[in-house]
Amino acid sequence: MKILDKLAVLDRRIIYLLVGLAVIIPMLIPLGLPVDITRPVQNVYDKIESLTEGSIVLMSTDYDPGSEAELYPATEAIIEHCFRRNLKIYMMGLWPAGSALGERALDTLARVHGKRYGSDYVNVGYRPGGAVMLLSLGRNFRDVIRVDYTGRPIDSLELGRQVRSARDITLVMTLSAGDPGVIHWVQYFHARFGTPICAATTAIMAPRQYPYMNSGQLVGLLGGLKGAAEYETLVKRRGRGLTGMDSQSIVHVLLVLFIILGNVILINQKRKKSAPGAG
Amino acid sequence: MKRTIPLVIVFTCGFFMLTAFFIPVRFVQDMSQMLQNWYVGVAAFFVFIGIINLIKINLEKIQRKLRDWQYSFILLGFLFFMMFAGFVLRGHTAGPVFQYMFNYFYTPCSATMFSLLAFFVASASFRAFRAKTPEATLLLIAAVIVMIGRIPVGYSIWHGFPSLVEWIMTVPNTAANRGIIFGINLGLISMALRVLLGIERSYMGGGD
Amino acid sequence: MFWIGFLIISALNIEAFDTPNDDGSSITITWPADTNLPVMEIMRSLDPGRGFEKIGDVALRDSLFQDAAAARGKDYFYRLRWTDPEGEKFSNVAGPVRARIQLLNFFRLRNIGLLIAILFAVIIFYIRHARSGKKVTIRRIPGLTAVDDAIGRATEMGKPVLFVPGIMDIDEPQTIAAMSILARVAEKTAEYGTTLFVPTCHAMAMTMAQQVVKESAIRAGRPDWYNIDNIRYLTDDQFGYVSAVDGIMLRDRPATNFYLGSFYAESLILAETGHSTGAIQIAGTAMSDQLPFFVAACDYTLLGEELYAASAYLSQEPVQLGSLKGQDLGKFLFIAIIIFGVITRLLGWNFFYNLFSVQQ
Numbered sequence: 050m051k052i053l054d055k056l057a058v059l060d061r062r063i064i065y066l067l068v069g070l071a072v073i074i075p076m077l078i079p080l081g082l083p084v085d086i087t088r089p090v091q092n093v094y095d096k097i098e099s100l101t102e103g104s105i106v107l108m109s110t111d112y113d114p115g116s117e118a119e120l121y122p123a124t125e126a127i128i129e130h131c132f133r134r135n136l137k138i139y140m141m142g143l144w145p146a147g148s149a150l151g152e153r154a155l156d157t158l159a160r161v162h163g164k165r166y167g168s169d170y171v172n173v174g175y176r177p178g179g180a181v182m183l184l185s186l187g188r189n190f191r192d193v194i195r196v197d198y199t200g201r202p203i204d205s206l207e208l209g210r211q212v213r214s215a216r217d218i219t220l221v222m223t224l225s226a227g228d229p230g231v232i233h234w235v236q237y238f239h240a241r242f243g244t245p246i247c248a249a250t251t252a253i254m255a256p257r258q259y260p261y262m263n264s265g266q267l268v269g270l271l272g273g274l275k276g277a278a279e280y281e282t283l284v285k286r287r288g289r290g291l292t293g294m295d296s297q298s299i300v301h302v303l304l305v306l307f308i309i310l311g312n313v314i315l316i317n318q319k320r321k322k323s324a325p326g327a328g
Numbered sequence: 329m330k331r332t333i334p335l336v337i338v339f340t341c342g343f344f345m346l347t348a349f350f351i352p353v354r355f356v357q358d359m360s361q362m363l364q365n366w367y368v369g370v371a372a373f374f375v376f377i378g379i380i381n382l383i384k385i386n387l388e389k390i391q392r393k394l395r396d397w398q399y400s401f402i403l404l405g406f407l408f409f410m411m412f413a414g415f416v417l418r419g420h421t422a423g424p425v426f427q428y429m430f431n432y433f434y435t436p437c438s439a440t441m442f443s444l445l446a447f448f449v450a451s452a453s454f455r456a457f458r459a460k461t462p463e464a465t466l467l468l469i470a471a472v473i474v475m476i477g478r479i480p481v482g483y484s485i486w487h488g489f490p491s492l493v494e495w496i497m498t499v500p501n502t503a504a505n506r507g508i509i510f511g512i513n514l515g516l517i518s519m520a521l522r523v524l525l526g527i528e529r530s531y532m533g534g535g536d
Numbered sequence: 537m538f539w540i541g542f543l544i545i546s547a548l549n550i551e552a553f554d555t556p557n558d559d560g561s562s563i564t565i566t567w568p569a570d571t572n573l574p575v576m577e578i579m580r581s582l583d584p585g586r587g588f589e590k591i592g593d594v595a596l597r598d599s600l601f602q603d604a605a606a607a608r609g610k611d612y613f614y615r616l617r618w619t620d621p622e623g624e625k626f627s628n629v630a631g632p633v634r635a636r637i638q639l640l641n642f643f644r645l646r647n648i649g650l651l652i653a654i655l656f657a658v659i660i661f662y663i664r665h666a667r668s669g670k671k672v673t674i675r676r677i678p679g680l681t682a683v684d685d686a687i688g689r690a691t692e693m694g695k696p697v698l699f700v701p702g703i704m705d706i707d708e709p710q711t712i713a714a715m716s717i718l719a720r721v722a723e724k725t726a727e728y729g730t731t732l733f734v735p736t737c738h739a740m741a742m743t744m745a746q747q748v749v750k751e752s753a754i755r756a757g758r759p760d761w762y763n764i765d766n767i768r769y770l771t772d773d774q775f776g777y778v779s780a781v782d783g784i785m786l787r788d789r790p791a792t793n794f795y796l797g798s799f800y801a802e803s804l805i806l807a808e809t810g811h812s813t814g815a816i817q818i819a820g821t822a823m824s825d826q827l828p829f830f831v832a833a834c835d836y837t838l839l840g841e842e843l844y845a846a847s848a849y850l851s852q853e854p855v856q857l858g859s860l861k862g863q864d865l866g867k868f869l870f871i872a873i874i875i876f877g878v879i880t881r882l883l884g885w886n887f888f889y890n891l892f893s894v895q896q
Contacts, residue, residue: 061812064454065447072446082480085490101575114435115442115775115801149430181364188604214604216592227774227800228704243600253801257825259502260509275478298479300446305472307454312468315458350649352641354559367707371740378739378769385768396787441775442801448808448833455811456832505824508840510870512822515841516709517652518863521659522848523712527855530719530847531712531744533751 053317075295090279092269093247102135104219110147112226122277122290123249132162138170143229148174167206174198179229187215187242215242224249335526342524552630560637562604569599576618606635659862666858679836686792695791696731702797705738714797716847722752734767742769778802795819807833
């Protein structure tokens with residue numbers, strides 16, 4: 050068929066245009082599709098729900114602006130949940146740019162929930178060193194952290210004084226886009242100190258974390274924007290996760306159509322080759 | 329001598345770090361930590377080497393008016409401006425100018441590059457996801473199920489889709505990932521032993 | 537109620553012991569897990585009858601506490617205190633217990649150390665086997681066999697070769713593996729007089745790459761071919777780096793692209809851009825989540841351990857090939873351990889599984 054021959058050499062810019070439209074149109078005309086909740090995300094939610102008031106959650110923003118679209122909604126949803134449960138947030142980051150992004154989310158939501166910096170949450174910023182730093186941190190936070198994100202002595206803050214070692218942390222929530230990230234928290238912090246770890250990762254990294262979940266080293270996982278959308282559904286928050294799911298749905302359907310079309314073209318080409326009289 | 333000293337350093341430090349994993353004595357652990365801190369210190373110093381290299385190459389391009397020298401001008405301009413904003417125009421933390429550049433230049437540019445993946449996944453899917461072999465067909469079917477099952481549309485089509493996706497991720501995907509991880513780490517151990525014993529030396533630039 | 541309270545006190549038996557396999561700086565206190573009791577205080581004293589001081593808070597369901605502030609050489613006593621509707625309650629007093637230094641971590645030695653020692657022994661055995669002159673054959677790896685042809689293609693077309701050694705620094709084993717392959721690629725391109733671009737994401741990787749390429753040029757007898765400006769540092773930032781490499785691909789149109797090393801999300805961006813320029817692409821990474829993208833977009837892909845084997849394969853040196861054979865035998869050994877472990881667990885024999893339980 051001529052049309053299939055034409056599609057076989059389709060200009061890739063047409064594909065890009067279709068993808069662009071598939072992303073933009075649902076943003077302008079929301080579909081409001083319901084989001085199902087998967088077990089890994091439910092585990093994270095249940096874990097935070099089970100924490101007693103005043104428990105300290107260490108949130109590690111291990112991502113950069115490139116992964117902001119996937120992980121920032123999860124950051125906001127987790128902070129929202131923690132503040133609603135009156136949990137304290139001790140934020141840090143293994144990536145330099147992550148702290149600025151985490152700070153933005155903390156500031157915004159702290160104002161909404163009337164939380165006070167220093168007693169309800171602190172941000173100690175970026176800490177270099179990866180695995181080595183995590184081992185020192187778990188033994189004695191003072192070895193690694195002396196000042197907070199703004200340069201204030203950590204001991205001048207009530208929450209800063211409360212956290213001395215891994216024992217004082219009830220849960221680690223890492224929002225991770227690569228290395229160093231969730232694997233380091235699991236292999237070094239959890240393995241050495243036993244602190245439970247929950248994670249939010251980009252969608253591409255999520256499959257790699259399933260072995261850790263199956264072995265119990267990871268409590269739960271928010272995978273990509275879908276994970277963030279599920280969590281927003283659980284905490285009843287309409288954020289960028291849920292907004293983005295409409296676009297993601299349409300793009301996924303489009304990708305499947307491209308795959309089907311590609312295979313129809315392949316079958317057509319094979320048929321032509323094996324047809325009698327074919328060159 | 330030029331080759332021997334680095335090999336001796338690699339052997340000594342490598343085997344020390346390996347044995348330190350099995351010796352919990354504080355002195356040994358502190359030595360191990362010190363070696364790792366040295367690496368971090370050297371790596372931090374090398375940031376300057378990189379910046380110098382960047383400036384040198386782009387200045388040469390501007391001086392000799394090579395192709396696209398204007399972009400080198402823009403690159404160096406922004407490099408120096410960001411350094412000025414970060415080191416000079418600041419208080420206890422990054423100043424407003426640096427924060428502005430970070431929030432409204434760096435962050436959107438970074439996110440834009442990451443967003444290219446959406447387009448490239450589409451073109452790669454169209455071009456490369458073809459059922460040419462039975463294995464490719466199996467991969468294709470699993471990919472389609474996971475792609476549809478992980479979006480609300482999949483749940484709307486069939487409520488069982490997410491559970492099927494979870495099974496694919498938890499069972500065959502985990503099994504395959506574990507197998508790959510085992511193989512990779514065994515290869516890594518073998519390469520590490522070759523490097524430690526000095527059998528593998530090409531990374532140093534030398535012959536075998 | 538008193539009777540129930542009495543039962544609770546006498547039922548809560550805590551144990552204290554020197555934390556095993558540590559540097560003598562901690563004592564471990566354990567108790568049975570129970571989700572019904574509230575947060576408790578753990579208390580420590582040098583005397584079993586008095587002077588107890590609080591050293592931390594624990595929840596009963598935690599079932600374990602490590603006192604990392606215990607001084608070596610002193611005998612300590614521990615107990616738990618909590619409050620319930622009936623009032624203040626205490627557990628038994630555990631002790632005396634003293635923190636002792638262990639020179640070796642026997643748990644790690646028994647599990648990891650033994651396996652590594654066996655693996656090393658097997659690899660060294662095959663290295664010696666190869667050194668004795670016996671021929672070692674390994675299977676063909678298409679991606680590596682195509683390296684020479686790919687470089688030849690670039691030479692014929694008069695276009696450069698692009699080598700991307702990943703986005704991690706030289707502390708990443710994949711980068712070391714990539715540099716080993718770079719040495720071979722550089723030698724070939726120097727021999728043919730083809731331009732080689734090596735943009736790096738870290739300055740240390742740049743320095744290593746410069747040294748590798750320079751030495752390769754000397755080995756090929758073409759020291760004049762070496763151009764230091766072709767091996768350059770771009771930026772540490774992931775997406776800044778990939779946009780710069782894309783720019784090189786679109787401007788300079790290399791005929792052959794090598795992506796060897798550690799990659800993250802930028803893998804598909806690089807591969808698709810390279811494909812759009814018509815280059816032949818050979819990729820290799822041990823990042824399992826990036827492999828599908830390289831497989832889809834590149835002509836040849838080295839999967840995981842093939843990247844680590846590449847240097848040995850390309851050199852065809854008997855000693856290096858011998859190490860690959862040893863590695864394969866080690867893999868069979870691990871497969872046997874896994875199968876044995878699965879069978880013993882299915883039969884309800886936990887002794888083998890317990891040998892590998894996660895512990896500090």
